[in-house]
Amino acid sequence: MAERLKATREMKKIMQRYYFEAKNARFIGKKVAWITSGGPVEPLIAMNIIPVYPENHGAMIGASKKGGKLSEFAEGLGYSQDVCSYAKNDITSSITKESPIKGGLPKPDMLICSNNICGTVLKWYEIQARKYNVPLFIYDTPFVHTEFTEEARDYVNEQTKEYVKFLEKVTGKKFNYRRMKKVGRLSIEAMRMWKRVLETAEHHPSPMTAFDAFFHLALIVTLRGKKVVVKYYKTLLKELQERSKENVGAVDEEKYRLLWDNLPIWYRMRWLSQKFASHQAALVADTYTQAWCGVIDYIDEEDFLGTMGEAYTRIHLNVGVDQMAETIKGFIQQYKADGIVMHSNMSCKPYSFGQYDIQHLIRETGIPVLMIEADMTDERKFSQSQIETRIDAFMEVIKQRKQHDYTGN
Amino acid sequence: MITLGIDVGSLTAKAVLMDGDKIIEKHLISVGYNSKTAADKLLSELLDKAFIERKAIAKVVATGYGRNSIGFADKATTEIICHGKGIHFLLPEVRTIIDIGGQDSKVIVLDGNGTVANFVMNDKCAAGTGRFLDVMARAMETEINDFGPLALKGKNPSEISSVCTVFAESEIISLVAKGEKREDITSGIHFSIARRIVSMVKRVGLIPPLAMSGGVALNVGLIHALESILETPVSTTPLSQFSGALGAALLAQEL
Known part of the structure; x- marks a missing residue:
């Protein structure tokens, strides 16, 4: 087989730096937002908020072969065997702190959830919003059965505006349109x-x-x-x-x-x-x-x-x-x-x-x-x-x- | 050239000896827990039966779940290709094959030349496999060989709704308690597994004529259930249980 790609090492460093910054966000005066993998992340970056992805964390847990164990713990709490294992890994890790990242993910200051990837994220993020007692923004994307309608466009664009207002409120800063x-x-x-x-x-x-x-x-x-x-x-x-x-x-x-x-x-x-x-x-x-x-x-x-x-x-x-x-x-x-x-x-x-x-x-x-x-x-x-x-x-x-x-x- | 095809499944191990396109001997034993020792035993019993020596065999192809643990095989090939090959040899017209094994059920579609064009296998659940019939026969206190003929006697097949092997067993207990006839329950069991197989047939797309291979093809109750749901005849051959090993022996002829 071909040798491992050389770039891989640099990538690992970037990810380490990213998680290090996220874990220490409080010390550098930044806020942390947990966001779904398909969520609109760019406005967060523009507002200097660090996005953290429980799904990426879930994948890391899976790669470290701990997914079964963490899922089992969540099942003990009453979550069904059929619930998404990313959700179960995240819920478990936020309680037990077991994670490939020491101490688990950094606590969120807000949660951003878009249901363009599934419906499970809605309940999952509601659960975490209650647990951490932080504001939750839901970006609701209508399912595109055949075509993307004008009504759908108006509906999501309206939410983009609300999203901006939400971020202004949580950070107490004006939205940076130039950035x-x-x-x-x-x-x-x-x-x-x-x-x-x-x-x-x-x-x-x-x-x-x-x-x-x-x-x-x-x-x-x-x-x-x-x-x-x-x-x-x-x-x-x-x-x-x-x-x-x-x-x-x-x-x-x-x-x-x-x-x-x-x-x-x-x-x-x-x-x-x-x-x-x-x-x-x-x-x-x-x-x-x-x-x-x-x-x-x-x-x-x-x-x-x-x-x-x-x-x-x-x-x-x-x-x-x-x-x-x-x-x-x-x-x-x-x-x-x-x-x-x-x-x-x-x-x-x-x-x-x-x-x-x-x-x-x-x-x-x-x-x-x-x-x-x-x-x-x-x-x-x-x-x-x-x-x-x-x-x-x-x-x-x-x-x-x-x-x-x-x-x- | 003499070749050996050996099919080590999860329950039984089968072997077929071929000389060119002639079957010279066949043999079957149950596997037990060690598939490697089963293969050795199968080989030595087969050699005795055929009155030939080991060195007379030019090539060996292994198939089935134990295919990779057989040291004396020249090649390992999956059951899909072997069943396709074996059935095509026995019943050249056949285009769709159902095989119900101990752990796996599969539906194989052949093209006009007898080459596998597509296949589908059961999901992880054991409900559509031979194991389901074994468990149910035990629950009905019937020998597996008498299970099919008993099913044929049932005039009003009982409704078995659960697709889970474990839950179907408890469903049967309650049917017995309700006083339903033994042959009707047995018939219901056969229709239940046949429905699971039929959904696989539909998934891959049925091209007639249809045949069944593997040991379960000897079960007349299941053949009847499949034929009545699919509304098409299901051919079998007396060698159905050996079709995987036969296919392996045929592949060995090509080595």
Whole structure:
């Protein structure tokens, strides 16, 4: 396998610095806002508020293989087995302080919740607002079944105004529109850079896999709107382009190219990446990390605040399955995929619910689809030998199909 | 060339010896807890039965859950490909295959050449697998071999609504307590598992003719339930239980 990307070390440092600053926010006179992964973060950056992401924290807990344990604790409090494991990890960690970050996440001064990713976040953030006794702002995005209506536009834009007022009230400062413009531009630039990073995987062999994307995603999620993100992705892009120039693939002798749908299985990243690599298969793209650059076209660089409502409403998880299927069909073409791996994620209902419909809608492409059942952080929901058999069988089918293509049968 | 196909499942281990396209011998034993020793035992009993020596076998392909723990195999291949291959050899017309194993149920679709075009497997739950039938037969105090014929006698299949193996067992206890007939309950059990399988068939898209492979294909009650829900005939072969091992032996011929 190709060596680890060199940029990775810098990325770890940036994340460490970020969490260090967030943990010490009080000492540097900054406020901390907890925000959902799809939430409008740019106004926070413009107001010098540090955004903290319980979902990113949840992923870290998953990667450190503690998701099952933390979920179990929350189940003991009365939360159902079916509740999202990010929510359960966060609720548990805010009580027990167990976390890969010493002492857990810094206490929030406010909570910002957008339901463009799911409905669970509403209750989750209400629970935490009560626990920490801090104000909660809900950015309500109507579901885009088929089209984004003018009524929807008015509705979300009105909330952007309320959001600004909310931030002014909590900080006691006037909203900084001049800074907002700058942050908006940086955010768009970061999304464009992220898009270019992901698109390096169009190359055969692909210089990166979805497993790399899952890792490098953290910056665009947590710090978009900051210069450091643009700078980092530029470095990463350069390294990936160099790999492509020299035809160095992330997977040795890449033969098969696959798409991934849904969140990663954080506690089994290495096992899965080795498993696919042993079949000479590279996961060249995924719907999850692409979600952070899928809506660039809806934003007007000159009027970020006035157009972000539409962009935040039309993200991958807030649109109908027809459009999701179209997105996947687009990726199949763009990345020349031989198959799709769908993670049916027990935690994430909005992501997993339509997967069979999507399978049906993309049947015309003739591309085989593998469904594996697991959970993004709860390792109790992962059955290795069953998943191994499914992956092996799926790869055998793909190999057979390709052989037949080559021989013209 | 003599080849061996060996299929070590979660309950039984099967072996088929082939010479070219002729089946020369077959053998079946139950696995127990150690799939590796089961494979060794299976091999030595098979050699005795066929009156041949180990070195007469040119190539070995292993399949089933224990496929990776068999030291003497030249290659390991999953059951999907092997069942496809085996059934295509026995019943060349067949395009869709149902296989109910101990831990896994699968529906396999073949293209016109007998190559696997697509497949779908059960989710993590054991309700649609052979294990469900085992548990239910025990709950009804019936030998697994008599379970299917008993189901055929049921005129009014009982309604088993739970899809969970554990809860279905308690549902059966209450049906017994209500005085429902033993054959009707048994028939209901078979329809219950058949409904789960049918939803998988629909998911992958049925292309007739349809066949069933694996040991559960010997269960006439289940075949009947599948045929009546799908409204299409389900073929079987006397070698159904060996179709995975047969497919493996055929693959070994290509090595």
